[in-house]
Amino acid sequence: MKRVLTIQDISCLGKCSLTIALPVISALGSETVILPTAVLSTHTMFKNFTCKDLSDQLDPIVEHWKKEGFAFDAIYTGYLGTIDQIDQMKQLFRDFRGKDTIIFVDPVMADNGKLYPAFNMEYVKKNAELCAEADIIVPNITEASFMTGAAYREEHDEAYIKDLLMRLNAFGAKISVLTGVCLEPGKIGVMAYERASDTYFTYQRPRIDAVYHGTGDLFSSTCIGEIMRGVPWRDALKIAAEYTAHTMKVTLQNPAKPWYGVDFEATIPDLLAMK
Numbered sequence: 001m002k003r004v005l006t007i008q009d010i011s012c013l014g015k016c017s018l019t020i021a022l023p024v025i026s027a028l029g030s031e032t033v034i035l036p037t038a039v040l041s042t043h044t045m046f047k048n049f050t051c052k053d054l055s056d057q058l059d060p061i062v063e064h065w066k067k068e069g070f071a072f073d074a075i076y077t078g079y080l081g082t083i084d085q086i087d088q089m090k091q092l093f094r095d096f097r098g099k100d101t102i103i104f105v106d107p108v109m110a111d112n113g114k115l116y117p118a119f120n121m122e123y124v125k126k127n128a129e130l131c132a133e134a135d136i137i138v139p140n141i142t143e144a145s146f147m148t149g150a151a152y153r154e155e156h157d158e159a160y161i162k163d164l165l166m167r168l169n170a171f172g173a174k175i176s177v178l179t180g181v182c183l184e185p186g187k188i189g190v191m192a193y194e195r196a197s198d199t200y201f202t203y204q205r206p207r208i209d210a211v212y213h214g215t216g217d218l219f220s221s222t223c224i225g226e227i228m229r230g231v232p233w234r235d236a237l238k239i240a241a242e243y244t245a246h247t248m249k250v251t252l253q254n255p256a257k258p259w260y261g262v263d264f265e266a267t268i269p270d271l272l273a274m275k
């Protein structure tokens with residue numbers, strides 16, 4: 001069985017970060033090891049959330065794992081809390097990177113042209129450094145524009161996306177993926193660049209007209225979970241885009257109209273059947 005280490009916060013209520021990564025990656029058949037970076041009462045889109053930083057726990061946990069000789073097939077980082085934690089991640093990658101370990105970085109910090117409340121430009125710069133240590137990076141367009149210094153454009157064409165991908169590629173990851181890419185009216189999806197083959201990959205599907213928190217985490221968790229079950233990365237991106245959209249569609253039908261997260265619990269059986 002593959003073993004994935006995922007490092008993100010726990011938002012106790014909110015359906016994002018670890019509360020998505022753990023069930024989704026586990027359902028896809030990998031042992032999922034978690035390293036919580038902080039405990040929040042909810043995700044940061046709620047007002048008055050509490051937050052307990054766990055930075056001082058990371059080193060002792062990692063030291064224990066090193067003594068036990070644990071290894072990981074993939075390391076997936078998502079929402080981290082602080083600049084120091086990003087430095088801790090860089091060291092953790094060095095400690096646990098084996099010959100075939102896939103380092104998957106989702107530099108969660110912004111969306112829709114804006115940084116999340118907890119972050120500033122210094123944090124952006126640090127996240128770019130973390131991306132440089134990864135095999136696969138999956139920023140959205142907002143995160144990519146912040147990290148590369150390119151202008152953020154809500155409406156974009158292929159030339160803009162390719163330019164962003166080239167700027168991301170310069171950080172050093174093997175595969176740079178941009179999410180939230182819209183190349184035709186009414187469509188949305190991803191575009192990626194793989195350095196080794198010097199090729200682009202584009203996947204577009206009909207846009208679901210809704211915004212939920214946690215969909216980026218669902219996308220990334222699905223992607224790494226699929227890669228771990230042997231699915232080629234391009235197919236994994238496609239499945240992750242389809243599964244995220246399907247889950248949004250199902251959530252839209254929920255009469256309780258949840259606003260803070262998607263009903264992935266209802267769609268995990270569908271994910272397992274996707275090819």
Ligand code: PXL
Nearest residue numbers: 011016017043044045079214
């Ligand atoms: O889904 C990304 C995410 C993860 N963790 C926390 C968040 C967010 C997005 O807002 O606030 C704490």
